[in-house]
Amino acid sequence: MATKDLKIPLLEELEKGPWPSFVTEIKKSADNPMARDTLRQLEKSYEDKISHWKHGGLVGVMGYGGGVIGRYSDSPEEFPEVKEFHTYRVNQPSGWFYNTEALRTLCDIWEKHGSGLTNMHGSTGDMIFLGSTTEAIEPCFADLTEAGFDLGGSGSDVRTPSCCVGPGRCEWACYDTLDACYDITQEFQDELHRPAFPYKFKFKFSGCPNDCVASIARSDMSVIGTWKDNIQINQDEVANYAKNGVDIEAEICELCPTKCISWNGKTISIDNSNCVKCMHCINVMPKALSPGKERGATILIGAKAPIIGGALLATVFVPFLEMEEGYEDLKELAEALWDFWGEYGKNRERIGEFIQRVGLANFLDEIGLEPIPEMIAHPRTNPYIFFEDELEEEDE
Amino acid sequence: MSTPEIEEVAEAMLELVTVTKGKKNLKAMDLTKAMIEKFGDENVDKKLCKKAIRSLIDSGRCVYSYFGGSYITLPSEETQEG
Numbered sequence: 001m002a003t004k005d006l007k008i009p010l011l012e013e014l015e016k017g018p019w020p021s022f023v024t025e026i027k028k029s030a031d032n033p034m035a036r037d038t039l040r041q042l043e044k045s046y047e048d049k050i051s052h053w054k055h056g057g058l059v060g061v062m063g064y065g066g067g068v069i070g071r072y073s074d075s076p077e078e079f080p081e082v083k084e085f086h087t088y089r090v091n092q093p094s095g096w097f098y099n100t101e102a103l104r105t106l107c108d109i110w111e112k113h114g115s116g117l118t119n120m121h122g123s124t125g126d127m128i129f130l131g132s133t134t135e136a137i138e139p140c141f142a143d144l145t146e147a148g149f150d151l152g153g154s155g156s157d158v159r160t161p162s163c164c165v166g167p168g169r170c171e172w173a174c175y176d177t178l179d180a181c182y183d184i185t186q187e188f189q190d191e192l193h194r195p196a197f198p199y200k201f202k203f204k205f206s207g208c209p210n211d212c213v214a215s216i217a218r219s220d221m222s223v224i225g226t227w228k229d230n231i232q233i234n235q236d237e238v239a240n241y242a243k244n245g246v247d248i249e250a251e252i253c254e255l256c257p258t259k260c261i262s263w264n265g266k267t268i269s270i271d272n273s274n275c276v277k278c279m280h281c282i283n284v285m286p287k288a289l290s291p292g293k294e295r296g297a298t299i300l301i302g303a304k305a306p307i308i309g310g311a312l313l314a315t316v317f318v319p320f321l322e323m324e325e326g327y328e329d330l331k332e333l334a335e336a337l338w339d340f341w342g343e344y345g346k347n348r349e350r351i352g353e354f355i356q357r358v359g360l361a362n363f364l365d366e367i368g369l370e371p372i373p374e375m376i377a378h379p380r381t382n383p384y385i386f387f388e389d390e391l392e393e394e395d396e
Numbered sequence: 397m398s399t400p401e402i403e404e405v406a407e408a409m410l411e412l413v414t415v416t417k418g419k420k421n422l423k424a425m426d427l428t429k430a431m432i433e434k435f436g437d438e439n440v441d442k443k444l445c446k447k448a449i450r451s452l453i454d455s456g457r458c459v460y461s462y463f464g465g466s467y468i469t470l471p472s473e474e475t476q477e478g
């Protein structure tokens with residue numbers, strides 16, 4: 001067995017306990033010299049308490065500015081097989097739907113050109129192929145495109161858009177997340193492959209406010225499904241839940257954030273004008289309640305994870321947008337954002353940070369959106385927006 | 397000055413990347429702003445610059461490099477970031 005003469009005692013500590021271990025998994029591929037040297041180098045990192053990877057530089061495929069992240073060993077004599085160990089981001093299908101044939105094809109391509117190690121999936125959503133030489137990049141890319149796959153984004157560009165499974169599996173989807181994600185990916189191919197922004201820009205599409213792809217926390221443009229009419233109620237099913245032990249008063253009414261549901265012991269009623277679409281009641285009684293029929297999405301801007309500076313949650317920009325095929329309004333909004341941020345954003349400044357720096361009011365002014373109450377993150381805080389008409393009236 | 401051809405803008409960009417080599421890394425937007433200044437905003441816009449950058453990259457005269465952000469550099473600059 002290829003792991004016999006592999007001396008990695010520190011890494012093997014990570015195999016103890018009941019949980020899955022990446023060490024165990026990589027060991028299964030230890031016949032591959034790259035996988036083997038990955039483990040050996042990682043053991044040295046644990047001994048030295050320092051990473052032995054260097055990254056950056058100039059790798060990629062002709063014409064693209066993203067998709068392959070250059071990675072090198074800082075000890076190439078000691079670990080010659082991982083001297084070059086570049087990472088590929090491969091654009092995942094919408095909603096991560098694969099058939100087994102597609103998965104086999106991808107694995108075969110990667111075993112032919114790289115270490116065979118993958119990470120399904122990276123935090124942006126791509127399939128991550130870990131470890132190839134510089135020489136292998138173009139032939140691997142050729143095989144991927146031949147099989148119908150493309151590289152995703154990296155660097156200062158549109159990152160690979162991602163979406164929840166949406167109507168593919170979920171009855172709560174308020175729009176077709178799979179189609180919107182695919183359409184936006186196709187539309188912005190240039191922005192995805194040719195970095196032209198101050199920093200990365202992520203799109204994420206969730207079909208309802210449960211936000212299964214965490215778009216409100218992780219994307220520069222977050223598209224979250226919602227509805228504007230009434231929650232649909234099946235009172236017979238409500239009664240069944242009550243009969244089967246659900247305490248409607250305690251578990252539904254009391255936990256509704258705006259207390260807009262009431263229960264008279266037989267039926268519930270909802271004051272929909274005060275519903276904030278949190279999904280709580282629907283999640284607890286999925287057979288009895290479902291989103292309304294007039295469906296669309298809320299567009300939020302400016303979230304980011306804490307890499308440079310702290311984390312930001314997104315701010316509502318458009319409370320309700322009908323998600324019609326073509327998504328013209330969405331595309332127009334994205335281009336308006338890029339225009340302003342692209343010109344005045346600082347290097348490595350995410351759009352949310354840029355909005356904080358220039359001020360929401362100035363930002364809205366520049367991209368041509370009117371301020372609305374839904375943009376205020378916390379009630380009764382000063383939004384620093386002055387309504388000019390009101391000021392003028394007061395001045396008169 | 398009249399509207400330049402895409403290639404003329406691409407060549408002016410290449411010249412800028414060449415003279416700033418080793419002194420300043422340029423992003424796509426830096427090149428775009430410099431071209432608008434050079435040719436005038438009545439003659440050159442962001443769209444034209446985008447096409448010029450595409451021509452530079454597709455022909456291999458320039459490449460994208462990553463140094464904490466994405467820059468447009470000459471193909472010979474095989475620098476690595478630690």
Ligand code: SF4
Pocket residue numbers: 164165166170171172173174206207208209210211212213
């Ligand atoms: S975000 Fe909503 S629609 Fe999408 S999978 Fe989750 S629950 Fe379903």
Ligand code: SF4
Pocket residue numbers: 255256257258259260261270274275276277278279280281282
């Ligand atoms: S979705 Fe949330 S806010 Fe609306 S009625 Fe249900 S629990 Fe209340």
